[in-house]
Amino acid sequence: MIPGPIEFHEHVLEAMTVGATSHVDPGFINIFGETIEMVRKVVFSKDAQPFIVAGSGTLGWDMVATNLVEAGENALVITNGYFGDKFGLCLQNYGANVTFLPSNTPGNRPSLEAIEQELSKKKYKIVTVTHVDTSTGVLADIAGLGRLVRQKFPETLVVVDGVCSVGCEEIKFDDFGLDIVLTGSQKALGAPPGLSIVVASQRAVQVYNNRKSLPASYYAGWNRWIPIMQGYESRKPTYFATPAVQLVMALNVSLKQLLAYGVENNFAKHREVSNKVKDTLESWGLKLVPVSRGVAAHAMTAVYYPEGVQVTDLLPKMAAHGITIAGGLHPTIASKYFRIGHMGISVTQPERGHIEKVLKGVQASLRQCGYKC
């Protein structure tokens, strides 16, 4: 029950066991084509260009940095924790002139006013935000950001790192006016890790097409991947690099499950379960890392240890109950809090008892640590 990789549905795992399949087998071409179409549906876009490429979610940062920013261009990085900081490093690696707009305290996020003020200072090629910063459990206001930028800074591209959000936090790609949403296969999409998934608006593709220089990365360059993705979607064999066939098959099954459940239903269910987890932890006197419910993610919960309980006490006791949760990750408070993921089938299939089990395990472990709850 960490904030990803999450628990997999049995059918998702089974999808990987069909045996060797050529990446240009007509059956696989159809599966890959369907998967591309489903990714577009999951983020509620009409015409955005999805990319599904073998790699970790992190590779999505490279895709943004190497395709959309040219050396010396400005990038504003809104950071609510560890992952925003790292995204900024990746952009710098590719020569972007990065301005960081950090939250004033771990658990908070910069206000839309502060973002508008910063965007007014100079012309930014892109603004990036981590939708759910997995290190702090803080949720960004991507609807507000998208609308602000489309209205007042229409030439700036809005880039959402949705690694811990796509599928379970509300994303309306076209409505919000987003340009990039990126994620990995192993979070709320419910497939094993190993696929980098990026969705780009036609506006972003146009910005890419107007580049003066070639992308610095070969593997992450859209010059390689746009023909491949369009090829698979039009059910034609194409080749640049062998796709992770089995993982694409697994993702195909998990996306079909998600669409059958309903993406809106999934958002609502994740909100409901998140509220239940947070209410329960707060009822035991624990304090959330996010400064208010309004800035707290629904995909996961980051919560401080109560006084007298430490990381070295709680996590081993949880493990003894057969439950894996995660320690802290934000550098300034890492030893003071822990993280529980609640995504995918653990949320949508209550009959599995995952949420109940993790909450009971936390309670029992806290009591073993001498904390009354």
Add this chain to the structure above:
Amino acid sequence: MIPGPIEFHEHVLEAMTVGATSHVDPGFINIFGETIEMVRKVVFSKDAQPFIVAGSGTLGWDMVATNLVEAGENALVITNGYFGDKFGLCLQNYGANVTFLPSNTPGNRPSLEAIEQELSKKKYKIVTVTHVDTSTGVLADIAGLGRLVRQKFPETLVVVDGVCSVGCEEIKFDDFGLDIVLTGSQKALGAPPGLSIVVASQRAVQVYNNRKSLPASYYAGWNRWIPIMQGYESRKPTYFATPAVQLVMALNVSLKQLLAYGVENNFAKHREVSNKVKDTLESWGLKLVPVSRGVAAHAMTAVYYPEGVQVTDLLPKMAAHGITIAGGLHPTIASKYFRIGHMGISVTQPERGHIEKVLKGVQASLRQCGYKC
């Protein structure tokens, strides 16, 4: 029976179905650590540094180009077909000054004399060669190349693209004096596609450490991955990007099978089966793409259609027999030949009948095309 992805052993597929596992779970850390150690053993190295990263085999080209060559430095690319040409493009993408040394005809390879002559002209940072060019089935003489470079051009790094060779063609990393061997999980190593595997000599790591500039790629930079690989090998939790947990588990099983069978035994068995396939095809009057047995790979066979038989005739007939083989890929002769892969369990477990089935299928299909054999 294409030259990769190859057929998987049932236990390799089963390894992926264990359910969600954290990338920092102690059990998985041990599996990943073991896998790193086994990769080193498979290439017969004492102290080389393996990298196992989520991505296609192609990502290994980026790893070489972004870590070992700085802008304007010279790279000699020995090319025996399509894949050598593309590796050269990747190097150029990262700013290398690339000299191509092509074979004089599809199906041949440049001689060691020609290579020595070219290396004598200027100082090359790296020389690259495709061990088995999957487009032509040509085998490079990497033992000869390694020895030549170590003796006469000791500062040049020897880079072997072993995508279609690692595990089944003879590679003695330390003995041959190699600096890089790169591959993907889905060829002779017998795991599903989605892992880029690179082995670097300590000499190469030293060259990387002495770089003046940072690697241009963020995701492929060794500054990211050296601490991660060393961390997993020393069985300590580390994090840069979530590894493809299920694929690493599958690779762990397939490498254990390979080491249990014996890597030398595997080389010998692939030679034996390759000879049988080639003898049989030649006995029917077919002509191999490689100009002689001495330059032909053992992992696969590329063979011309006999007169009167065409790609549009043979492949669909093979498919009707339930067998997938591959068409041509080398641009100048693509429509004139086809390719059969013979790697992994199809070779080492004759009881599966794969080789017999593919040969019978080719014979029957050729006869259906009106060819007497």
